[in-house]
Amino acid sequence: MKLSHKTVVVAGATGLQGRAVTHHLLRDGWHVRALTRDPNGTQATALAQTGAQVVRAQMEDVDSLVAAAEGAWGLFSVQPTVGSPGTAPDFSTEDEVRWGVNVAEAAHAAGIGHFVFTSVAEADRHLDEKLPANLVSKWRIEQHIAALDLPATILRPVSFMENFTGGYALRNGNLSTGLAPEVPQQIMAVDDVGAVAALAFARPKEWIGREISLAGDELTPVQIAAAIGKALGIPLPYVQVPIDAIRALSEDFAYANEWLNTDGYRADIPATRKIRPATMDFGTWLEPTGASQIAAFLDSTRIAGQDA
Template sequence: MTSTNKTVVVVGATGLQGRTVTRHLLRDGWRVRALTRDPDGAQAQALARAGAQVVRAQMEDLDSLTAAAEGAWGLFSVQPTVGSPGTAPDFTTEDEVRWGVNVAEAAHAAGVGHLVFTSVAGADRHLSEKVPVNLASKWRIEQHIAELGLPATILRPASFMENFTGGYALRNGTLSTGIAPDTAQQLMAVDDVGAVTASAFGQPEEWIGRAVSLAADELTPVQVAEAIGTALGIPLPYVQIPIEAIRGLSEDFAYANQWLNERGYRADIAATRRIHPAAMDFRTWLERTGAAQISAFLDSARTAGQDA
């Protein structure tokens, strides 16, 4: 099946995943209908200049989603999790699930031919073990997609390499997370998720009905810090944030870190490379885009008078 004269709706188009998926789809010759709550925003305007049709729609508004999906062949769905950049302070897990359900319902009502939903690695273990709430919420959305009988592909990436490009992990001259120094964490570049998504839309006969976990590298936080320090030519020690300190802020976030330390994503890296042989390992990602992003963040933090 060719992509000629095909339209794909990208939900959350101005977000990190949405922008990447839009770029890959446009590169592959798709017509992209980019959904955003703010068509006049800088990110939306950048998508318009790249060739996307920018359309106003909100994931909390089912009618706007359904109208935006009418006549489209495919739809890409991703929802933010609690604490994601740009979400309201009172955004909850129930909001996330409701938004994901709304997108699925809109795809069903509009009769789209292929839905691609990005979940998270490990979500499918929800029935056999206690998983963090951010995995359980994705599983609930996955289940609703299945209940509707949608022609769908589920992608379950591990932690994004991009998580190391800002204040989430870089603070006070260190790399700091709740992961134990000797615990390997699986990683995936967002750009590679965009590439796999475009491949799925381009080969629906191979992808509809599949659910795959994605990870391209596996490093301890000490190795991550060393790789970043080498790429930037700076010392960057790793400091683990005690789980109890995290628990003081959020029980759910504390359990998520505990789960990563004790269980982890368990994606098949070799299988990911069979799907997408060009998937970047962490050092390649640093060379191509990561080091520049981290350097820009550190420069911005210094300019703002922070010791990041």
């Protein structure tokens, strides 16, 4: 089978990470096969307009993944976690693991030359301590990639800055999460993950076999709220959601917040900047995109409230 050394398959292409990876790969001159279950969807159409080849494939269907990967050299894999936008209400960690395993199996079957998987920071601490379910699921996928002996790079980013742009954190005129107000949290812009993934594909000899944690900044929730408020010119108090209230909805999500408030991510921010000097801190991320995304969300909720 002849491999195209300029073709990278992107699984999860219409999600935040997939779109960022596709953007950077196309900008660097790669041919991208963007996989999606709905080639006619809004995000898929937008990817096609930027030059990606949109291909129908589903992460629960290994055969469709193998067919989409045939002849490509690289493959980027990311799976949604429980509660991610667009996932079914009954989507579980077992579904996430199965999808990640399926993509890895397809890469193995297609003879992919470089497999880049986005996991999560601290997933490798699984053997030493109890971790939140979303970290354990990523670790299980990592272990399957290793068992297949794929020529792989594992990227482990911390929480995303984009988590603060919508209803997950913006409610009733406040920034509000289960995170303790004064506990520093490591965060990173999704675009920077896309850039590092593209760098890994561009330098396979340097990157195959690497497992690297990534972070761009470390701020308390109070500092994050203040930075957003300053960027938008509005007061934005931070209010912590009681863990017991979160536990009433999800024990796993409650534990994840407790873990972040006590142990949390420990990525090396200077090391990330050494890899990508342009890695954004939170203030830099707010300037080009973050503030406008947050403003658009607040405007939409304000209009919705007026119409109610």
